[in-house]
Amino acid sequence: RKEVEQDPGPFNVPEGATVAFNCTYSNSASQSFFWYRQDCRKEPKLLMSVYSSGNEDGRFTAQLNRASQYISLLIRDSKLSDSATYLCVVNQDTGRRALTFGSGTRLQVQP
Amino acid sequence: GAGVSQSPSNKVTEKGKDVELRCDPISGHTALYWYRQSLGQGLEFLIYFQGNSAPDKSGLPSDRFSAERTGGSVSTLTIQRTQQEDSAVYLCASSFSWGVYQETQYFGPGTRLLVL
Numbered sequence: 001r002k003e004v005e006q007d008p009g010p011f012n013v014p015e016g017a018t019v020a021f022n023c024t025y026s027n028s029a030s031q032s033f034f035w036y037r038q039d040c041r042k043e044p045k046l047l048m049s050v051y052s053s054g055n056e057d058g059r060f061t062a063q064l065n066r067a068s069q070y071i072s073l074l075i076r077d078s079k080l081s082d083s084a085t086y087l088c089v090v091n092q093d094t095g096r097r098a099l100t101f102g103s104g105t106r107l108q109v110q111p
Numbered sequence: 112g113a114g115v116s117q118s119p120s121n122k123v124t125e126k127g128k129d130v131e132l133r134c135d136p137i138s139g140h141t142a143l144y145w146y147r148q149s150l151g152q153g154l155e156f157l158i159y160f161q162g163n164s165a166p167d168k169s170g171l172p173s174d175r176f177s178a179e180r181t182g183g184s185v186s187t188l189t190i191q192r193t194q195q196e197d198s199a200v201y202l203c204a205s206s207f208s209w210g211v212y213q214e215t216q217y218f219g220p221g222t223r224l225l226v227l
Binding site for chain 2: 042044045049087101
């Protein structure tokens with residue numbers, strides 16, 4: 001089983017749609033969670049951290065479910081500029097001082 | 112301010128040659144990470160440096176891979192006797208520090224390595 005699993009997609013949605021991605025992680029001791037965005041042939045950039053109580057940043061909402069070991073990202077009112085790959089990222093707290101990245105979910109917003 | 116920079120941006124080499132990839136982290140960032148990303152894949156952790164502590168090399172795939180960080184700043188990733196499976200984008204990231212909760216990592220643009 002992969003340490004961090006995501007549906008690779010692609011998710012093809014029309015502009016204005018609401019889309020949600022889930023991600024599961026294997027290590028229950030994981031401490032912190034993030035969503036990164038990666039545009040084609042570009043480096044990953046932090047989109048938002050994910051807090052236990054859930055958090056919102058404009059059109060983006062992140063949720064954490066520790067019991068089921070998954071995190072989610074909801075994008076409302078999708079824009080063409082949201083087209084990218086969304087990477088689920090976990091700090092597994094295994095002593096390795098680096099993040100574990102999922103393979104990403106590709107989103108394509110269509111006009 | 113300046114972000115993380117990497118050089119070269121692209122590197123084409125022949126199988127069996129050695130390559131050196133360079134990373135300049137954000138000034139003041141004590142933590143530096145190397146990852147690689149193969150086509151269509153997620154990021155694979157390679158090595159981590161934190162201040163003057165011994166680096167975490169647990170992600171290096173073979174002894175052909177090594178990295179140094181001089182003066183707590185610039186880092187060089189060296190791949191000896193390159194193989195075709197080494198072809199990937201090599202990404203460097205830095206963060207201000209590392210604590211119980213991971214500090215945000217800022218990525219450089221990467222070096223695209225192609226081994227022929």
